[in-house]
Amino acid sequence: MLKVGFLVNPIAGMGGRVGLKGTDGVLEEARKLGAIPIAGEHARAMLSEFNRIRKDGDAEWLTCSGEMGADSLEKAGIGFSTVYEAPEATGQKDTVAASRAFLKQKADIVLFCGGDGTARDICSVVGRKIPILGIPAGVKMHSGVFGVTPAKTAEVLAGFISGDLKPAEAEIMDLDEDRYRKGEWVVRLYGSTLTPFESTLVQTSKMMVAEASDADVLAEIGEYIQELVSEEPGTLFLLGPGGTTEAIGKVLGMEKTLLGIDAWAGGAQPGTDLNEAGILKLLDKYKKVKLILSPIGSQGFVLGRGNLQLSPRVVRRIGRENIIVVSTPAKLQKTPVLRFDTGDAELDRVLAGRSWFSVVVGYRLSRLAKIQI
Amino acid sequence: MDRNPNAFLREEYQALVEKNFNWQLRTLEGPSTPVCKVDGKEVIMLCSNNYLNLSNHPKIKRAAKQAIKTHGAGSGSVRGIAGTMDLHFAAEKAVARFKRTESALIYQTGFAANAGLIPQLADKGDIIISDELNHGSIIDGVRLSKADRGVYKHSDMADLENVLRDADSKNYRRILIITDGVFSMDGDIAHADQIVKLAQQFGAMTYIDDAHGEGVIGSDGRGVGAHFGIEGKIDVEMGTFSKAYGVVGGLIAGSQDLVNFAYNKSRTWLLSGSHPPAVAAAQRAAIEVLETEPRHVKRLWKNTRYFKRQIKKMGFDTGSSETPIIPIMCGESSKAKELSAALYQEGIFALPIVFPMVARDRARIRVMMNAGLKREHLDKALVAFEASGRKIGII
Numbered sequence: 001m002l003k004v005g006f007l008v009n010p011i012a013g014m015g016g017r018v019g020l021k022g023t024d025g026v027l028e029e030a031r032k033l034g035a036i037p038i039a040g041e042h043a044r045a046m047l048s049e050f051n052r053i054r055k056d057g058d059a060e061w062l063t064c065s066g067e068m069g070a071d072s073l074e075k076a077g078i079g080f081s082t083v084y085e086a087p088e089a090t091g092q093k094d095t096v097a098a099s100r101a102f103l104k105q106k107a108d109i110v111l112f113c114g115g116d117g118t119a120r121d122i123c124s125v126v127g128r129k130i131p132i133l134g135i136p137a138g139v140k141m142h143s144g145v146f147g148v149t150p151a152k153t154a155e156v157l158a159g160f161i162s163g164d165l166k167p168a169e170a171e172i173m174d175l176d177e178d179r180y181r182k183g184e185w186v187v188r189l190y191g192s193t194l195t196p197f198e199s200t201l202v203q204t205s206k207m208m209v210a211e212a213s214d215a216d217v218l219a220e221i222g223e224y225i226q227e228l229v230s231e232e233p234g235t236l237f238l239l240g241p242g243g244t245t246e247a248i249g250k251v252l253g254m255e256k257t258l259l260g261i262d263a264w265a266g267g268a269q270p271g272t273d274l275n276e277a278g279i280l281k282l283l284d285k286y287k288k289v290k291l292i293l294s295p296i297g298s299q300g301f302v303l304g305r306g307n308l309q310l311s312p313r314v315v316r317r318i319g320r321e322n323i324i325v326v327s328t329p330a331k332l333q334k335t336p337v338l339r340f341d342t343g344d345a346e347l348d349r350v351l352a353g354r355s356w357f358s359v360v361v362g363y364r365l366s367r368l369a370k371i372q373i
Numbered sequence: 374m375d376r377n378p379n380a381f382l383r384e385e386y387q388a389l390v391e392k393n394f395n396w397q398l399r400t401l402e403g404p405s406t407p408v409c410k411v412d413g414k415e416v417i418m419l420c421s422n423n424y425l426n427l428s429n430h431p432k433i434k435r436a437a438k439q440a441i442k443t444h445g446a447g448s449g450s451v452r453g454i455a456g457t458m459d460l461h462f463a464a465e466k467a468v469a470r471f472k473r474t475e476s477a478l479i480y481q482t483g484f485a486a487n488a489g490l491i492p493q494l495a496d497k498g499d500i501i502i503s504d505e506l507n508h509g510s511i512i513d514g515v516r517l518s519k520a521d522r523g524v525y526k527h528s529d530m531a532d533l534e535n536v537l538r539d540a541d542s543k544n545y546r547r548i549l550i551i552t553d554g555v556f557s558m559d560g561d562i563a564h565a566d567q568i569v570k571l572a573q574q575f576g577a578m579t580y581i582d583d584a585h586g587e588g589v590i591g592s593d594g595r596g597v598g599a600h601f602g603i604e605g606k607i608d609v610e611m612g613t614f615s616k617a618y619g620v621v622g623g624l625i626a627g628s629q630d631l632v633n634f635a636y637n638k639s640r641t642w643l644l645s646g647s648h649p650p651a652v653a654a655a656q657r658a659a660i661e662v663l664e665t666e667p668r669h670v671k672r673l674w675k676n677t678r679y680f681k682r683q684i685k686k687m688g689f690d691t692g693s694s695e696t697p698i699i700p701i702m703c704g705e706s707s708k709a710k711e712l713s714a715a716l717y718q719e720g721i722f723a724l725p726i727v728f729p730m731v732a733r734d735r736a737r738i739r740v741m742m743n744a745g746l747k748r749e750h751l752d753k754a755l756v757a758f759e760a761s762g763r764k765i766g767i768i
Contacts, residue, residue: 164733354535354538358523361524364520364522365521365523366521367505367523367524367525368525368532368535368536368539
């Protein structure tokens with residue numbers, strides 16, 4: 001039977017209602033401004049919907065004591081075993097410890113109630129070992145692991161338990177909260193994890209229709225990019241951040257960083273984790289360039305969320321026609337609208353063009369996605 | 374390395390059986406008639422492609438028998454070498470006449486037409502743009518080509534226009550748009566007239582797989598070209614003899630240039646034996662029946678209208694059906710399978726279509742109407758649908 005590790009971040013979301021961004025480090029301030037805990041009610045909404053739709057004999061629940069999970073499960077009438085004893089006042093270290101306990105108990109998925117901060121903490125322990133799924137309740141939810149609503153999250157969990165939904169790559173995003181308080185809004189890619197997805201249905205030559213795993217589709221896209229590279233040995237290929245480009249990098253045989261921009265040309269790697277200056281230097285050396293990007297996080301940002309190395313200057317030099325956006329069809333379905341935010345409104349308008357962009361979703365296969373700037 | 378060359382055969386088959394994805398074949402004992410014997414049980418057949426019941430038409434059977442007398446059981450060769458008989462040319466002439474195109478070519482099957490011709494129409498440097506719900510044989514034909522591929526949302530003409538604009542801006546050498554004429558899962562008709570218009574704007578070639586439109590839509594069942602009044606404007610009108618015509622074989626209709634190109638380049642056409650004389654004669658006879666006996670197509674639509682009206686009155690959802698293909702939506706896969714089993718008990722043969730052929734919550738019983746069904750057959754089926762539908766909780 002499947003094991004669900006369940007945790008609630010009791011203080012998640014408290015910053016938002018009183019106008020603070022995030023709750024880490026500002027809990028006292030939030031409380032003074034009159035913030036009250038809201039995570040519990042979101043968790044309960046999700047659990048009651050889950051009870052309504054679930055089929056028989058589904059899952060074993062592991063959780064943390066008190067406000068960190070047990071209370072919500074008890075109220076929902078779901079049986080559980082407590083694998084982590086939480087203190088009175090909980091914090092980041094408890095999320096981390098609980099995640100460790102879930103892994104130790106061989107949980108198959110971590111279901112949490114919180115925001116990007118909580119997701120990040122869980123991911124720091126779990127990585128891509130097992131999928132994580134977030135009941136939306138935090139202030140910031142830029143990561144691609146959240147259900148759209150508590151009720152929809154219940155559907156996703158039920159789908160995962162029944163085997164309909166399979167784990168696929170999703171990005172963990174986070175707002176750098178200290179920089180925010182200095183006046184800078186910097187949402188950046190923090191890491192990559194797994195979350196349950198509706199898998200891609202493809203027509204294969206074996207059966208009429210079959211489910212293609214994330215890995216299969218990424219291999220196909222990688223094969224296509226590999227062919228492009230062989231056809232253009234003199235072209236500089238820049239690969240942006242994220243799990244999708246990371247997978248493509250693997251197919252190409254390059255050392256692809258998860259968070260950075262890496263270069264590939266004619267079978268060699270002229271640059272790794274490049275900054276703006278490094279990219280511009282390479283652009284001087286190569287006559288032709290292709291920039292490969294993929295939508296990041298829950299809002300489908302292609303440019304602007306943490307790839308600040310791709311400054312307006314760099315993007316203008318490269319040109320819209322040399323940008324290739326790649327995505328698995330499953331991810332495109334989750335974030336059907338792409339966003340560009342280079343910081344230069346005029347450039348954004350040029351990129352948006354006719355308000356759609358061609359996205360590579362398979363071997364030589366592309367479809368259009370809408371753009372929002 | 375230690376290899377077992379045959380172990381995978383059983384392993385992969387077992388895996389399919391475990392997931393219930395394996396095909397279960399049923400035996401039709403006797404001809405494909407509207408009431409027939411399947412696995413020993415007499416049933417009303419609601420899922421055959423024999424729309425007009427022409428596989429049992431006396432004129433067509435007579436023509437086939439006669440051809441065996443005059444030309445034998447087989448053609449003796451491939452078309453390119455010694456297997457082109459006068460009967461084959463006569464059948465192709467009949468197709469061109471019926472479709473009102475300059476010329477026509479007949480392939481061994483519809484699949485062979487798509488798999489053989491599509492890869493020759495577009496190569497590296499070209500792009501093939503397909504409706505997202507196109508039939509598997511088209512997908513395979515496209516895969517065999519080295520062209521880039523674009524997809525547009527099902528029947529969404531605005532999306533198609535955007536995809537065309539995008540392709541145009543990328544300076545592809547050739548653009549080919551391919552779509553089913555009638556979509557086999559939902560029974561809806563492609564907007565062929567709009568597709569042709571858009572194609573003209575961008576200099577794109579149009580290819581319409583009218584397998585489920587032939588003998589069904591358009592005056593006298595001439596197909597999607599006739600249905601929209603754009604005969605001769607579709608660059609490749611592709612179809613099959615195995616459905617409404619009641620025989621077998623793939624066909625393409627278009628210009629003489631198209632036919633000359635096609636038979637010289639299609640590997641499937643060149644490298645497979647040609648049809649037996651009986652088949653070629655039956656193909657021609659089937660076309661002559663459609664040209665002289667409009668009552669079959671009329672009857673098909675009469676039955677379709679009646680059945681659809683009644684089934685909707687009961688509360689069933691027939692999706693976006695516009696043709697004799699009538700999906701009876703059931704929701705979850707298990708409900709569709711239950712309904713099909715219950716109907717079979719009542720002597721109604723209608724198979725379920727479930728995930729992954731269609732989306733998880735869009736499983737259905739796909740009813741294929743038939744000109745040979747009588748009012749009493751339809752009523753018997755309707756009664757069974759209502760009773761079982763209620764019991765299972767679909768209505």
